[in-house]
Amino acid sequence: MKIYISVNDGVPIYLQIISQIKHLVAAGRLKSGQELPPIRLLAQQLLINPNTVARAYRELEAAGIVTSRRGAGTHVSDEGSPLARKERLKILNDRIDALLAEASQLEVDFEQLTELIEKRRKTMYGESRGERL
Amino acid sequence: MKSDNVLHDKDVPAVVKGLSRRFGRKLALDDVSVEVPKGRVYGLVGENGAGKTTLIKHILGLLVPTAGSVSVFGMNPVTEPERVLARIGYLSENRDLPNWMRISELIRFTRAFYPDWSRDYAEELLKMFDLDPSTKVKNLSRGERAQTGLLIALAHRPELLVLDEPSSGLDPVVRRDILSAVIRTTADEGRTVLFSSHLLDEVDRVADYVTMIHKGRVVLSASMDDIREGHRLVTLRFSTPQQAAPKIPDALSCEGADEEWTVLCNGRLDALKASAEAIGAVIVDERTPSLEDIFVARVRASRQAR
Numbered sequence: 001m002k003i004y005i006s007v008n009d010g011v012p013i014y015l016q017i018i019s020q021i022k023h024l025v026a027a028g029r030l031k032s033g034q035e036l037p038p039i040r041l042l043a044q045q046l047l048i049n050p051n052t053v054a055r056a057y058r059e060l061e062a063a064g065i066v067t068s069r070r071g072a073g074t075h076v077s078d079e080g081s082p083l084a085r086k087e088r089l090k091i092l093n094d095r096i097d098a099l100l101a102e103a104s105q106l107e108v109d110f111e112q113l114t115e116l117i118e119k120r121r122k123t124m125y126g127e128s129r130g131e132r133l
Numbered sequence: 134m135k136s137d138n139v140l141h142d143k144d145v146p147a148v149v150k151g152l153s154r155r156f157g158r159k160l161a162l163d164d165v166s167v168e169v170p171k172g173r174v175y176g177l178v179g180e181n182g183a184g185k186t187t188l189i190k191h192i193l194g195l196l197v198p199t200a201g202s203v204s205v206f207g208m209n210p211v212t213e214p215e216r217v218l219a220r221i222g223y224l225s226e227n228r229d230l231p232n233w234m235r236i237s238e239l240i241r242f243t244r245a246f247y248p249d250w251s252r253d254y255a256e257e258l259l260k261m262f263d264l265d266p267s268t269k270v271k272n273l274s275r276g277e278r279a280q281t282g283l284l285i286a287l288a289h290r291p292e293l294l295v296l297d298e299p300s301s302g303l304d305p306v307v308r309r310d311i312l313s314a315v316i317r318t319t320a321d322e323g324r325t326v327l328f329s330s331h332l333l334d335e336v337d338r339v340a341d342y343v344t345m346i347h348k349g350r351v352v353l354s355a356s357m358d359d360i361r362e363g364h365r366l367v368t369l370r371f372s373t374p375q376q377a378a379p380k381i382p383d384a385l386s387c388e389g390a391d392e393e394w395t396v397l398c399n400g401r402l403d404a405l406k407a408s409a410e411a412i413g414a415v416i417v418d419e420r421t422p423s424l425e426d427i428f429v430a431r432v433r434a435s436r437q438a439r
Contacts, residue, residue, distance in 0.1 A: 007334040010420035012361050040320040047312045048338045049174055049357075050320045 001030060001037065005046050013048055017056035025065055025076055026087035036066060036074040143207030146171055146293040146325040147192050152201035154187055161187045163349045164201070169293075169327050169342070174319050176340030177329040178428060184349040185329040186226055189297050192327070193223060205293070219247065222291030226298045228282040230270045236281055237266035240288075247289035255288040262310060276307035283314055294318050296328040300335060308335075315339055333425040345428055352431045357424075364427050365402060368395045368418035369409050381408055386430035397422055397430040 003020045005013055024030040036042070039057060043050040057074050060066045068074040103113045142148050147169040154162040162184045169175045177185045190196045191203050194210025194217055203210060210217040230239060236259075244250040259266060262280040273281060279299065286294060296315070300308040316339060318324045330336050336343060337357075344354040353360070369379065374391040381387065383400030394414075398405055402419070409416055422430075 005338070007337045008423045008425070010366065010422065012421055013338065040317075043316050043320065044313055046338075047309065047316065049341060050316060051173075051341055 003042070003046060005048060014052050014056040014059070017046075017053065018059055021056070021060060022065060022087045023091060026091060030076050032076050032078050034076045036076070038073060142204045144171060145169070145204075146206060147327065148202075148204045149188070149192065150202050150204075152188070152191060152203060153199050154191065154196065155199045161349050162191075165346070165349070165351055166201075167344050167351070167354065169325060171325055172319065172323050173341040174315060174326045174328070174339050176336035176343045177327070177346065178331065178333060178336050178343060178424070179329075179346035180331060180432075183346045185346055186297055187349075188346070189295060189327070189329060192295065193218070193221065220292045222286035222289065222294045224279070224282045224286045224296045224299055226301075228278050230278065230282060230285070232271035233269070235267055235269050236264060236273075239270060239281070239285065240266070243285050243288075250289045254290065255284060258284040258287060258314075276303050279303055279307060280310060283311060287314060287318065290321075290324075292324060294324065294326045294328075296326070298329055298331070300330065300332060312339060333423070333428060337424040343424070345431060347432045347435055350435070352435050353427070360424070360427060361421055364397060364399050364422050365405065366395065366397050366420050366422040366426060367402075367405060367409075367416055368393060369414040370417045371412075371414045379412055379414065381405065381412075385427075385434045393417070397426055 001021075001024060003017055005016055007013070009016075011019075021030065021036070030036075036057070037045070039050050039053045043053045046053075057066065057068060061068055061074070064077055066074050067077050099113070103110075108116070145168065147167070149165060149167040152162055152165045153160065165184070165188060167175075167177075167188070177188065179185050187196065191198060192205060192210065194203075194205075194214045197211050205217045206220060208217050231242075234242065240255055244252075244255075258280075262277070262284065264277060264280060264284070268277070270278070270281065283296075283299070286296070294315070296311075299311045299315075303311070312335065315326050315328065319326055328340075340357055342354075342356050343360060345352045355363070364385075368389075369381075371379070371392045371394070375394065378387040378389070379394055379396075381396050381398060383398045383405070384396045385399055386397045387394055389395050395418075396405075406416060
């Protein structure tokens with residue numbers, strides 16, 4: 001599990017940890033049942049206050065993403081994360097926002113954009129494997 | 134007359150009340166009050182010469198207050214220096230260590246003063262910092278000197294670790310060592326760290342509480358959570374270009390031009406929204422400012438208030 005902290009990007013550190021762990025769970029890079037690093041260890045790795053890590057873990061637990069038991073550590077929830085789908089869509093939405101902004105900057109209208117997406121899909125998956133998308 | 138206070142303060146690592154200190158005509162500290170709670174990391178921030186080191190020296194009992202009081206674990210550090218210093222580990226800004234000693238001699242020498250000195254921990258820190266105990270202090274590099282000073286401050290496992298500008302002038306590797314030691318100290322139960330720094334990103338990372346000092350006065354003192362939640366950096370957009378910065382209540386600073394102005398404010402977002410609407414602006418961006426943004430805005434605001 002690799003987390004990147006940036007102090008000056010206007011997002012509190014504990015929220016950065018929360019959103020990155022949610023992303024890792026949504027992307028399947030953290031599997032259900034997998035153990036998160038102990039608070040003290042993660043604090044030392046990231047060079048941040050242990051209370052900040054503890055707060056992030058507490059909120060992840062309240063959101064049902066992880067469970068923690070005293071002495072047994074903190075694990076990704078079994079039921080998969082209830083937020084996983086929402087988070088997945090959020091990842092996509094962020095990309096879509098960036099894409100729309102870029103398209104508007106380059107004066108590509110929405111119709112052209114959807115055509116482009118369709119074209120890319122065919123290039124990537126061919127005609128037959130399109131149903132999954 | 135102060136017996137109630139003493140009982141109450143005996144578990145609190147440091148309580149400073151209304152402290153003023155004059156050096157000749159210069160007022161170095163002006164009515165400073167700080168309470169360092171147990172088990173937390175407390176950051177003192179301010180520009181060079183703001184009074185951080187002077188405050189620290191009062192906590193160590195090295196300076197006598199002109200007015201006000203200092204209590205460390207309920208004791209007066211000026212009248213009971215041995216009992217106070219036995220519970221403190223201190224890394225000074227100048228890392229003053231005896232140049233003529235080897236590291237091994239310095240360790241033996243220091244150990245004699247502290248019954249709680251841990252040989253294992255000292256050994257571990259030597260390895261961690263990759264220090265050769267036979268090196269003479271005068272031949273140490275800047276980073277090694279800081280590491281040696283930190284080892285001396287840490288190995289008796291002090292209840293209160295006081296670090297004055299611990300990472301100033303150090304390369305990133307040694308800075309990591311120092312920060313890591315701070316984190317480790319606080320993760321060990323009940324230990325408290327008080328450190329001063331002008332590197333605000335560092336304080337942003339590790340501190341639970343922050344006091345900002347500017348020209349001897351406290352401009353802000355609060356928990357990091359309260360500081361982060363109490364300040365917003367908001368960009369307002371007006372329908373027409375504005376000639377001058379808009380007047381927003383609770384604004385600490387305001388920068389921008391024409392239609393867009395960014396305001397750092399200290400207040401509730403809904404109140405801010407209302408005052409923005411009242412002057413014909415909408416909020417187009419809103420974020421949590423960094424400690425540096427807040428510090429700069431506070432210092433500017435305090436300049437204007439004078």
